Amino acid sequence: MVSARTAAAIDRVKAIIDREGVLSISGIRKEFPGVLALDDVQLRIRPGTVHALMGENGAGKSTLMKIIAGVYQPDAGEIRLRGQVVALRSPLDALEQGISMIHQELALMNWMTVAENIWIRREPKNRLGLIDHAKMAQMTADLFARLNIGLDPTVQVSELTVAQKQMVEIAKAVSHNSDVLIMDEPTSALTEREVDHLFAIIRDLRERGIGIVYITHKMNELFEIADEFTVFRDGKYVGTHNASDVTRDDIIRMMVGREITNMFPKVDCPIGDTILEVRNLTLPGVYHDVSFSLRRGEILGLAGLVGSKRSNVAEALFGVHPAESGEILIDGKPVTVANPAQAMAHGMAFLTEDRKETGCFLTLDCLENIQSALITRSHVRNGFVQQAEVNRLAEDMARTLRIKTPNLQETVENLSGGNQQKLLIARWLLTKPRILILDEPTRGIDVGAKSEIHRLITELAAQGVAVLMISSELPEVLGMSDRIMVMHEGHVSGFLNRDEADQVKIMSLAAK
Amino acid sequence: MSSQDITARAPRTQRKLPSEVNILLVLIGIAVVFEILGWIFQGQSFLFSWNRLKIMILQVSVIGIIAVGVTQVIISGGIDLSSGSVVGAVAMVAMSFAQVSTYARAVYPGLTDLPMIVPLLIGLGCGAIVGLINGWLIAYTKIPPFIATLGTMVTVRGFAKWYTKGQPVSFPTEGFAWIGSGMMPVVIFILVAAIFHVAMKYTRYGKFTYAIGANAQAARVSGIDVERHLVKVYVIAAMLAALAGMVVAARGQTAQAGMGLAYELDAIAMAVIGGVSLNGGRGSILGTAIGMVIFGVIISGFTFLRLDAYYQEMIKGAIVVAAVVADVHRQNKRRKTS
Numbered sequence A: 001m002v003s004a005r006t007a008a009a010i011d012r013v014k015a016i017i018d019r020e021g022v023l024s025i026s027g028i029r030k031e032f033p034g035v036l037a038l039d040d041v042q043l044r045i046r047p048g049t050v051h052a053l054m055g056e057n058g059a060g061k062s063t064l065m066k067i068i069a070g071v072y073q074p075d076a077g078e079i080r081l082r083g084q085v086v087a088l089r090s091p092l093d094a095l096e097q098g099i100s101m102i103h104q105e106l107a108l109m110n111w112m113t114v115a116e117n118i119w120i121r122r123e124p125k126n127r128l129g130l131i132d133h134a135k136m137a138q139m140t141a142d143l144f145a146r147l148n149i150g151l152d153p154t155v156q157v158s159e160l161t162v163a164q165k166q167m168v169e170i171a172k173a174v175s176h177n178s179d180v181l182i183m184d185e186p187t188s189a190l191t192e193r194e195v196d197h198l199f200a201i202i203r204d205l206r207e208r209g210i211g212i213v214y215i216t217h218k219m220n221e222l223f224e225i226a227d228e229f230t231v232f233r234d235g236k237y238v239g240t241h242n243a244s245d246v247t248r249d250d251i252i253r254m255m256v257g258r259e260i261t262n263m264f265p266k267v268d269c270p271i272g273d274t275i276l277e278v279r280n281l282t283l284p285g286v287y288h289d290v291s292f293s294l295r296r297g298e299i300l301g302l303a304g305l306v307g308s309k310r311s312n313v314a315e316a317l318f319g320v321h322p323a324e325s326g327e328i329l330i331d332g333k334p335v336t337v338a339n340p341a342q343a344m345a346h347g348m349a350f351l352t353e354d355r356k357e358t359g360c361f362l363t364l365d366c367l368e369n370i371q372s373a374l375i376t377r378s379h380v381r382n383g384f385v386q387q388a389e390v391n392r393l394a395e396d397m398a399r400t401l402r403i404k405t406p407n408l409q410e411t412v413e414n415l416s417g418g419n420q421q422k423l424l425i426a427r428w429l430l431t432k433p434r435i436l437i438l439d440e441p442t443r444g445i446d447v448g449a450k451s452e453i454h455r456l457i458t459e460l461a462a463q464g465v466a467v468l469m470i471s472s473e474l475p476e477v478l479g480m481s482d483r484i485m486v487m488h489e490g491h492v493s494g495f496l497n498r499d500e501a502d503q504v505k506i507m508s509l510a511a512k
Numbered sequence B: 001m002s003s004q005d006i007t008a009r010a011p012r013t014q015r016k017l018p019s020e021v022n023i024l025l026v027l028i029g030i031a032v033v034f035e036i037l038g039w040i041f042q043g044q045s046f047l048f049s050w051n052r053l054k055i056m057i058l059q060v061s062v063i064g065i066i067a068v069g070v071t072q073v074i075i076s077g078g079i080d081l082s083s084g085s086v087v088g089a090v091a092m093v094a095m096s097f098a099q100v101s102t103y104a105r106a107v108y109p110g111l112t113d114l115p116m117i118v119p120l121l122i123g124l125g126c127g128a129i130v131g132l133i134n135g136w137l138i139a140y141t142k143i144p145p146f147i148a149t150l151g152t153m154v155t156v157r158g159f160a161k162w163y164t165k166g167q168p169v170s171f172p173t174e175g176f177a178w179i180g181s182g183m184m185p186v187v188i189f190i191l192v193a194a195i196f197h198v199a200m201k202y203t204r205y206g207k208f209t210y211a212i213g214a215n216a217q218a219a220r221v222s223g224i225d226v227e228r229h230l231v232k233v234y235v236i237a238a239m240l241a242a243l244a245g246m247v248v249a250a251r252g253q254t255a256q257a258g259m260g261l262a263y264e265l266d267a268i269a270m271a272v273i274g275g276v277s278l279n280g281g282r283g284s285i286l287g288t289a290i291g292m293v294i295f296g297v298i299i300s301g302f303t304f305l306r307l308d309a310y311y312q313e314m315i316k317g318a319i320v321v322a323a324v325v326a327d328v329h330r331q332n333k334r335r336k337t338s
Helices: A004-020 A061-068 A091-096 A114-118 A133-147 A162-175 A192-207 A219-225 A248-256 A310-317 A340-345 A355-359 A366-371 A387-400 A417-430 A447-462 A474-480 A503-511 B003-008 B020-042 B050-075 B083-096 B117-140 B145-163 B174-178 B184-202 B204-214 B216-221 B226-252 B263-273 B285-304 B309-337
Strands: A023-032 A035-045 A050-054 A076-081 A099-102 A180-184 A211-215 A228-233 A236-242 A274-283 A287-295 A299-304 A325-330 A333-335 A348-351 A435-439 A466-470 A483-488 A491-497
Touching: A023 A061, A035 A050, A035 A061, A035 A211, A050 A061, A050 A219, A050 A248, A061 A099, A061 A180, A061 A211, A091 A099, A099 A162, A114 A133, A114 A162, A133 A162, A162 A180, A162 A192, A192 A211, A192 A219, A192 A503, A219 A248, A228 A248, A236 A248, A274 A310, A274 A466, A287 A310, A287 A466, A287 A483, A287 A491, A299 A310, A299 A447, A299 A474, A299 A503, A310 A348, A310 A435, A310 A466, A340 A348, A348 A417, A355 A417, A355 B216, A366 A387, A366 A417, A366 B204, A387 A417, A417 A447, A435 A447, A447 A466, A447 A474, A474 A503, A483 A503, A491 A503, B020 B285, B050 B083, B050 B184, B050 B204, B050 B226, B050 B263, B050 B285, B083 B117, B083 B145, B083 B226, B083 B263, B117 B145, B117 B226, B174 B226, B184 B204, B184 B226, B184 B285, B204 B216, B204 B226, B216 B226, B226 B263, B263 B285, B263 B309, B285 B309
Parallel strands: A035 A236, A050 A211, A050 A228, A099 A180, A180 A211, A299 A466, A299 A483, A348 A435, A435 A466
Antiparallel strands: A023 A035, A023 A076, A228 A236, A274 A287, A274 A325, A325 A333, A483 A491
């Protein structure tokens, strides 16, 4: 039985929460050596809403989320949780006070089961003080039923796909019954259908009155799921609005602080002869009978959902993981591409999907990163790198691509994502490729750098380079490509010309 | 930042202060501490004794030769535990082809008084074989370098004992003994270090080694034949260990199967103290050379202060751990600021 006084107190707290939000922060400042990451920012999360946090890379979104999740301590400012000023000393502290975070990098223990991962530190025990696995499995099954997740709780996490791991992460966060749930780019590894499932879960959580902070680079998601959004720019608070009150262009303007008149500056340029032809490329169980051709000066967009094996085809073309059967013809002649060195000898270049995993040498400086591909083929005499000549080329290229770095001796891990990407593009352009394969060339980089890279791709095409561009962002594919190839589960499901293509046609081919 | 000043400030290739400066400062600091302790406890200078400095550098340069090879292995992202065993085995084999005819019980009585180049080439060849095995195991069967070289470490030591059934091999020719005489170990070390300093900094070999250690996947996509390169790296490391083995044998004018025991650990320690990151992709030969001198200063400093040998070992271990802790700390700091 709740006494009248307690009830009144609860009402008062509820009133405060409705007015101030379940989580309200103000005046937050955070400085890292040499960088002011956050300067007097504010954010208010109302219960039962999805609040999107927008901003270019380096705007301070992730830093703020880490402060809310207890990873970093702010230098100044106030955090109010349910109306009370709180200090969040560690991730565990934040969790116990009702804030869960789903990190961008998955943080599951691969060699433990799904259930063990979810209930770690909170395992149900039997009378002997040992873990009650039956009960734990039951608890997991109940949780999954509530979230409509069809996974076996006893399976090892290492056997799950990335999307399934993401679902486990979400279930784990939900299982804490937190008041505030932070999701940092939760859809980056999910297919369209899984995204729908995730959104259904988010809507359900919203119904239950949870305040959700949602970080995304994808504009479409914002309009589909978010109620409110807040924009940061260069570590400063720009504004908070209802999602229904603004347009996409308004948000981009707020994020970059300037008009972006043309996001995709594709100019028409003459398309030449066929340079690359692929016939029936097959790797059993992965992709089958992939055939297409690519011409000089053409940009061929390659669209498809996660699991369409687009990247695997690109890796086969470049010899990273060769196909088992099928033919690759360059200038009409069949060629073998058993490794990247052979692909480069045929004039190919390959910007891989994952900058950190397969692109950058993070511990090395910019110069080493730019020259690594060039010196495998030229500019070496008697084993010695002709450094003066290479330096000149690298400096010219860095200037052309407007790579922002004090000098080329700077270690690459200190550069922003956009600049790292430009550095990798510089690496490949130095090899003077005739065929350029780009896998997600603008993933995870800010709007400004994005349009610069788009402009660059167009310029290359105008110079006669044949471009194969894989992208998960439909506006990018539509805006940049002369022709679009769509893949679905390892098969080519169709081609669209620039003038006939639209998002609906691509999606219907990609999802089938 | 507006786009104008980006284009105006074009990136340049200018030199930064090398990271070895920090290690050099550590070396100077340690030397000064021993100098002060010397005056307090021994009433004499530690540093200003030509003889002591000579012995100090002689003591470490044999392991320094190994450390040069190990440095490039660690930079490539691997580790080599077999070098100490290679020292023992190559000492035995090379010495058996370097004996004088006046010695009645030579290993190969028909093959005595050979010119110095013969045992030298045979020794280097033996090293190359061990390196090939290491490199092949690591690059093509993909087993971790720690395990692969642990295996060869044990096997090669076994071979060294089997070679003469445990008997020492002695009485080398004058020519062979020359490579270990006087200051020759130091001269050889300086030559080897200089060659590999240049190789790591200015040749494609060095650039590829750093690239593979920094990110093997990215190196592969850049067109580097990662597997073939790794084999080269391990072959060179084992050949340098072989050279060190012959220097040790020549200096002592005898070879024993137990020679070079735990040298690999001292060599790794020198590299780590010299700022070579165990995660690969970071470090330099110059750093390792300074690390070697730090190592030497500490050992001869303790001896000078008449510290018990048991304490010396314990402190040596602690210093290695401290160097790794410093490396991990540096990397965490970098990660946080980026």
